Amino acid sequence: MSVQGSIRLAHGAGARLTADLIREVFAPAFGNEHTARAEDAAEVRLAGTRLAFSTDAHVVRPLFFAGGDIGKLAVCGTVNDLAMKGARPRYLSLGFVIAEGFAIAELRRIAESIGAAAREADVEVAAGDTKVVERGAADGLFITAAGIGEIPEGRDLSPARLAAGDALVVSAPVAEHGLAVLDAREKLGLGPAFRSDCAPLGSLVEAAFASGAEIHALRDPTRGGLATVCLEFAGLSGRRLVLRERDLPVRPAVASAAALLGLDPLYVACEGVCLAAVAGRDAGKLVAALRAHPLGVQAGIVGRVEEGPAGAEIETAAGGRRRLAWLEGEPLPRIC
């Protein structure tokens, strides 16, 4: 067993230690086909209906940041996990854990943000629960959102479907969310150009399917960023994912700030970006459809899928290849 002793921040980073925790602690106790599939949302069947079901716990600090807050994030995080399964998000449940003494005015602001995000995402908050703990027993407020969506027939997304020749398409510039939260938390003063990209991606995914492109898998690069999603896809498909550095969408200001902070933008979270693996011949069609959507105007092909051995690499601007490795620590805790 590699998981022993006590919980570290990295166990919640969504990267290797999280996978270890799931494999060694959770799966033996209550694992099943869903746990084994390690996706952000599960597909379940009820009375013949295909549903996606997902949950995300949100502990972001600070609660408010440029471009969003914990409420908007809770809605978008869960809606996006559903959309990445090809589902149409429909209903959310929200579990609040609030510390005694929390300002009602802040709670009201967060609730309003939840309402606005739910309307934008066209989902209903159908169920909720509120628990209050003593002052000091929780850092202000945590929100866990679960969601249900309907998966239309004919949509069958899974990293296992990745095939050599697939193109990798990214819908928007990466690393925006993580830097915006870090800016707000550490008062870095990065300026108004740094805003979270937090947005519900359901309508973007609908546009992608409407293009008719043969999409094999979708995932939103949240904790652990684009590199971690590529490594997950590689592990689940046995394929090699190759990103081209010069085609990666990173705004210059974000690249500079990340460099100054010692962060690789490929490992920094996004909350409004989608990575798609699509049959190579359909890549142009998919990119065109994404670009016609307000959240995908900067979409582009960023790489390709090759036969294994499983792994993820980046072709550098200089023409070399660099292996992408799993994050070991937790460089940016509490960003979602």
Next chain:
Amino acid sequence: MSVQGSIRLAHGAGARLTADLIREVFAPAFGNEHTARAEDAAEVRLAGTRLAFSTDAHVVRPLFFAGGDIGKLAVCGTVNDLAMKGARPRYLSLGFVIAEGFAIAELRRIAESIGAAAREADVEVAAGDTKVVERGAADGLFITAAGIGEIPEGRDLSPARLAAGDALVVSAPVAEHGLAVLDAREKLGLGPAFRSDCAPLGSLVEAAFASGAEIHALRDPTRGGLATVCLEFAGLSGRRLVLRERDLPVRPAVASAAALLGLDPLYVACEGVCLAAVAGRDAGKLVAALRAHPLGVQAGIVGRVEEGPAGAEIETAAGGRRRLAWLEGEPLPRIC
């Protein structure tokens, strides 16, 4: 607005201040028909399938107590909310918020308890998420569980269906869970007779429906206890609920301990008890079916529904009537 200033423990007690918070903060921001109905689980429709959808945040302290732990409680709490809508619980999602430094051995024990409870309840954990926060940013571990169940056609439970002449049936003795948690937390030394009744009620509810009794509403008296559920039923139906003190199932040891602690057992949480409102002529049939189930051997009729005005009363052993009032404070925080 009566909700202002800052959050108090009582805002999470599941009684009047919680209702105020929902009505004044959450409902204006993201309310809908589900919020208005104020039930523990929502009924939603997807592709013609009737689903129940529910969530519960769990913050119980201590994490382990006689008869259960936070893991078992998370599974049972959500499963029971679904069952109270007449649904067959099917899938759960779990969101963990864990403090850095939490012992992996304890987490493993809680995970095993989740697995055992899920098998007992015949549900699958289909989705999960784990977040880790810094030491001190959370009191050990919180678990938010959401669940989906399938509502068979012909089941239509709602407090609004309560009618004069209905019988009130309780499936098991009340107040066991709250006292067991209090015993563990305050080290009262009440002894081995004090154990949480925490149990999944899905199969008990199936037995109730199999009896053919015309059941109008079900609810599990958790936070706020049996009295609070009666008040909620009264508010939602406009009827008067009358409990008979001499028929209320409270074990003598529990009654004595509650008296010593200054608690009214009618306001203390259960986690394995169901209150049913059933057409008067079918009460005997329902009680017989419940008594044939291991979790209902002490089931009995405890009262009746009368025409309004809305309210809840208790007929005392001496023949008088006492009005049941909403809890104002939070006598037992963090019991679920």
